[in-house]
Amino acid sequence: MNVSRSIPVVKPIIRDSGPGLKQDICPRRVDINRVADLIEDKYSCNLVERHLHALKRLVKHYKFGFPIKDLVQVFKILNLCAEKVKDQYAYVQPICKILNLCGLPFLKEKSTDESNFAQVVSESISQMGFLLRLPNKEIRLQICDSIVNLFCKDPPRREVEGFFTTSKTYNKQMIEESRVVETLVMGLALVENQLGVKLRIIQTLQYLSSSVMNCNLMLNAQAANKICRLMNNPDPSGQLLFRSSDILWILLEKASKKELVNQLKDVACIHALKEAFLNKMINGYCHSDRQLRNDLLVIATILAENPLIPMIETGFTKQLIEFAVFPEVNTHNPLLHDLKISSNPEDFEMKKIFFQLLIVLTNDLASIQLLSKVKALQALFYYIGKNEKIGIRGWSDAQFEELQLHALAALMSVAPLMLEDYMECQGNTRLLLFLDWCVSQDPYFGKGNSFHATGGYGNKKAQMRYCLKLMRSIVSIEEEFINKSLCDQGAINQLIDILKNMTDILEEENEMNLHMQTDILIILSSICENDIHRKELFGACGVEVLIKLLKNDPMKFYSGLGHNKLALATVDCIWCCVVGCYTAEDSFLEMGGIFLLLDWLESSSEHMHNVILGTLLDLCDNSKVIHHMKVWRGKNDSTAPCHLLHIWRHIEKNMRVKRDEHGRILDAKNPLFGNIQEEHGLNTLPANYLSPAVFDVYENPRAKIYSIFCKLGFEDLPGLSSHDYVTLAIVHHYLDLKEGSIWNEIEKELKQENIHPVLRDIEGLHAITKHYENVSRQVALYQTEILENQQKHELLNEQKMYDKIRHNFKQRELSMKSWNEYVARTSNHEILKAIQFFKTALPFNKIMTESTILKSTTYSLPITD
Structure with missing residues (x-):
């Protein structure tokens, strides 16, 4: 008997609460x-x-x-x-x-x-x-x-x-x-008298709001509305307001902003936000209170974007504006008497949020009236100037620079809507003085700490950039008293000098410099447009700067830095500041401006063609321009008429207009319409809308090319080929063909709207459309004649060439025969003299070369030069 078998074998099981077991x-x-x-x-x-x-x-x-x-x-x-x-x-x-x-x-x-x-x-x-x-x-x-x-x-x-x-x-x-998060939101109504439970539910919602799906479910249960209403309930710990605002903030980030704003638009919610913000603004002293105040201010700013939010009705908007302009504007509001704003980071951030709030409030006309009443522009202009450290309320240099740039950005939106306040604040004078400081040699070291200060580290470029953008936003309103004020204060010469200095300095081109040059050109265009006296002030100095800009390489348009915008602004400035003023036009012509414009037309993309052609057309009213256009030569020695016709063909190719391989008209009913327009079809439009055929005159450069040819003439144009003359036949009859297109369009509209004119009107309409079809056919026949004449001319030239070759061949045979006879009866000395005569008096390619002469002799003659 095996003793070991009587002992049971037990597998040990270790039980312990330790981790991993x-x-x-x-x-x-x-x-x-x-x-x-x-x-x-x-x-x-x-x-x-x-x-x-x-x-x-x-x-x-x-x-x-x-x-x-x-x-x-x-x-x-x-x-x-x-x-x-x-x-x-x-x-x-x-x-x-x-x-x-x-x-x-x-x-x-x-x-x-x-x-x-x-x-x-x-x-x-x-x-x-x-x-x-x-x-x-x-x-x-x-x-x-x-x-x-x-x-x-x-x-x-x-x-x-x-x-x-x-x-x-x-x-x-x-x-x-x-969807338990919905249940928790609804459970808030059950625990109104249990502060601890209410806080715990809010805290739970705060944790669950890290999920986007939970945020959307919370909004489904009206969480924003319910939480906002209870945020000011009595709470000694202060956690209720803090956690409630945090949930609202998270819902703004992760859920539907539109739905959240919709839930907060009732008066009770706005009153709750107003009370909470006012409490933290007046009584918040610690770091967390100021952070919470800023969070509430951001929420209020987002709500203010929607005009349906009753912020004005509850007095919240006025209260916010008064806080925003404090302490730059004196106020009688007792809430502000003991308010202190320091240079700590939270107050600094609050000031920037207030600037953003002023921008947002411009969406509502009633808010703009409040901004005017509280003198918001005066508060913003407080920062537009050099930091003299006198009266500046404790801001560091970096903080003041950032607030200055934020104020400029805010003025870009606010000032154009409050022009009377702008003029009361002497806005033009302040901006011109500030611009003068920006270009002065005063030492200044920008900190470049903010988004608006990009590219402005160690210099004043950021301030100059936003000052120009602000001036551009002001003049873009096209109010005459604004432009007159700028002109009277010497803005035209000041801006030209700045632009001249920027184009003279040989520094690496960057996006900021190009944008500033563009803004200056747009400002000058707005000031000088439709005023001859201001164009005269622009004068030769301004034209000289434009000529420098026109000499830029057109290939830079595609650099991505903004050369394309600068090019458009340059051409627009020519139209606004040069066209119509004889002295400026003469300076432009003397400096070769027409040649440079035509160079740009040849080298630039098709998106620039319409603008350049429009400017050239207006300049053609000056008779001197016609001569300049006729003598211009481009690449491959092409002429201006030749290039204009090339652009015409390119336009029609993009429109897929029906033409044969030689450019002749194929569709007599629609000689100018392309397949794209036909595929789009004809839609019934109200009487005050332009039809497609008429709208094409405004948008398509073909009308401008036709008008330029009307100035240049359709005959005796230099450098045109038969292909060009085929296109020129269409250009010459553009107006007739366009009228025919409009009548065809009228006929189609009547059919589409099931309108049946009386018999006499139908006969008249058919006669008109038939007439214009005949015009198209006549143009097509004329194009065929051009091609046939060209073919005959080419055959005649070819025949002449063959005759000349035959004649030259016979002359060569006679010359060789005479030479051989001469050699047979002439001495060596005379032959050498004859060779020298042929080398000096006759070109080798006319009769014979020296090698041919020597090969024809039977004597061994010495070779001499």
Whole structure:
């Protein structure tokens, strides 16, 4: 007998609560179904002590979490206990303990349990939220804690024998799908008198708002409206306002901004925001209070973008504007008497947010009236000047520079809407003085710390850039008294000098410099347009600068730095500041401006053609321009008429106009329309709208090319080929062909609208359309004649060339025969003299070369030069 066999072999099982070691759930199993039956059965439903004992064993058995497959029974037990807690307070503790276990990750036996039981898990979490209906503080607090733990905490490292914990990602997903966040929002109405529970629910919502889906669900439950209304409820800790504003801020970032603004547009919410902001503005002294104040100000700024928000009606807008202009503008508001704004980072950020608020308020006319009443422009102009450190309220150099740039940016939006206030503040004078300081040699070291200060480190370029942008926004309104004021104060000469210096300095071109040059040109164009006296002030100095800009390489248009905008502004400035003034036009012609414009027309992209052609057309009113255009020569020695016809063909090619390979008209009914226009079809338009055929005259450069040819003439044009003359035939009859297109359009419109004119009108319409079709056919016949004549001319030239070759060949034969006879009867000395004569008196290619002469002789002659 083997003794070792009598000793049983037992596999050791180590149970420990240490991390990383496996554990079983409990030595004695608990039948969860029997527990549920015990509480539910009508014969044992009143045995409270047995219920409590069974629940205690249940909690101990599942102390590491509930398996997914048991969740249905777990929440059945919870709901049964919830019904009994109304009469028996003893059930509160077991409910809280079970809810605490629900905050642990769920247990699964197989990896497929997560997907198989997903609906069970989401419905269980939803049921947990519904338990907020129980009017018990401990249960409500435990519900919030369990949801937060399940959503935020990572699964523990310990393992349970036979089970695996669900992942944090899975738990988050189930909470989102359960829509428990909606239940929590609605539960706020149940806990109005329980401050602690209310704070815990708000805190839970704050955690859950990290999910975009939860944010959208919160808005579905009107969370923004409900949270905003209760943010000012009594709370000694101050957490309610802080957490509520944080939730609103997160909802603005992650959820629908439109829906949030829609929920906050009632008067109660705006009053709550107003009260909260005022409280923190006046009584906030610590760092966190100032940060919260700034957050509320940002929310108010976003709400102010919507004119439907009752901010003016509640007095919130006026209050905000008064705070925004403090302390730059004196006010009688008692709330501001003891207000102190320092240079700390929070107050500095608040000042910048106020500037942004002033920009936003310009969307509403009523707000603009308040801005005028409170003298907002005066507050903004306070920063437009050199930092003299006198009266500047404690801002550092970097802070003042940034506020100065923000003020300039705000003025760009506010000043054009408040021109009377702008003139009262002597805005033009201030800007010209500030611009003069920007270009002066005064030492200044910009810090370049803000978005607006890009490119302005160590210099005043950022200030100059925004000053010019502000002037551009002012003059773009085209108010005569503004432009007159600028002109009277010498703005034209000042701007020309600045532009001249910028073009003279040989420094690397950058985006900022190009933008500033563009702004100066646009400002000059706005001031000088339609005023001959101002164009005379622009004069030769301004034309000289334009000539320098026209000499820029057209290939730079595609650099991406802004050369294309500068080019457009240059051509526009020629039209506004030169065209119509004889002295300026003469200076422009003397400096070769027409030649440079034609060079640009040849080298630039098609997007520039319309602008350049329009300027050339207006300049053609000056008879001297015609001569300049006729003598211009471009690449490959092309002429201006030749290039204009080339552009015409390119336009028609892009429009897919029906032409044959030689450029002749193929469609007599629509000789100018392309396939693109025909595919678009004809839509019925109101009487005050331009039809496509008429609109084409405004937008398409062909009308400008036709008008230029009317100035140049259609005959005796230099450098044209037969192909050009074929195109010129269409250009010559452009007006007739365009009239025919309009009549065809009228006929189609009548058919489309089912309008039947009287017989005489129909006959007249048919006669008109027939006439213009005949015009098209006549043009096509004329084009054919041009091509045939060209072909005949080419055949004649070819015949002449052959005749000349034949004649030259005969002459060569006669010359060789005479030479051979001469050699036969002449001495060597005479032959050498004859060779020298041929070399000096006759070109080699006319009769014969020296080698030919020598080969024809039978003597050995010495070769001499």
